Amino acid sequence: xxxxxxxxxxxxxxxxxxxxxxxxxxxxxxxxxxxxxxxxxxxxxxxxxxxxxxxxxxxxxxxxxxxxxxxxxxxxxxxxxxxxxxxxxxxxxxxxxxxxxxxxxxxxxxxxxxxx
Amino acid sequence: xxxxxxxxxxxxxxxxxxxxxxxxxxxxxxxxxxxxxxxxxxxxxxxxxxxxxxxxxxxxxxxxxxxxxxxxxxxxxxxxxxxxxxxxxxxxxxxxxxxxxxxxxxxxxxxx
Numbered sequence: 001x002x003x004x005x006x007x008x009x010x011x012x013x014x015x016x017x018x019x020x021x022x023x024x025x026x027x028x029x030x031x032x033x034x035x036x037x038x039x040x041x042x043x044x045x046x047x048x049x050x051x052x053x054x055x056x057x058x059x060x061x062x063x064x065x066x067x068x069x070x071x072x073x074x075x076x077x078x079x080x081x082x083x084x085x086x087x088x089x090x091x092x093x094x095x096x097x098x099x100x101x102x103x104x105x106x107x108x109x110x111x112x113x114x115x116x
Numbered sequence: 117x118x119x120x121x122x123x124x125x126x127x128x129x130x131x132x133x134x135x136x137x138x139x140x141x142x143x144x145x146x147x148x149x150x151x152x153x154x155x156x157x158x159x160x161x162x163x164x165x166x167x168x169x170x171x172x173x174x175x176x177x178x179x180x181x182x183x184x185x186x187x188x189x190x191x192x193x194x195x196x197x198x199x200x201x202x203x204x205x206x207x208x209x210x211x212x213x214x215x216x217x218x219x220x221x222x223x224x225x226x227x228x
Binding site for chain 1: 156160
């Protein structure tokens, strides 16, 4: 099946530093990748949608200068949380989509970010 | 606007059937999905239904869609302790890149 990996699986950083999270589709080429944020016991909130080689489309209320998304290839997208603060602590999940009948999104295992 | 709602918690006895309900507001949805999330993990697609279908069965899972009432349900037959998890329904909106709108998730607890 289609496998999506994320790295790192968890990260702890100091306030003010930047953190990069990688999302890779391991055995398929993803036309589109999505980045979600999940707070404890809450749903996933879509942050942005990205297509390879083009700028990401951010959802309303998501600061594009704070959450930098780079989609360099059909198998890799990165999310960089710049100048992280404690309120950025969350579970970040990516997904990758293939253009086929059900437009299924395949989800990565998530990255838990804790900002001290 | 786009909104998906679910009840937050369901407790069932092992061996019984579980029914998780979901309502959505956007009538332009193309596909509706059920995902399962275990603690500390990502989402696993359980099943999906195309918006022009009423029902889909896949082994222990039955999905019912009432498009008129914008109501979706997931029935799990013979619920097992391994089914304990959070279940999210999601709708894919027509157009764009099939953005998914998720419900808040229903926590299913299965007890002996």
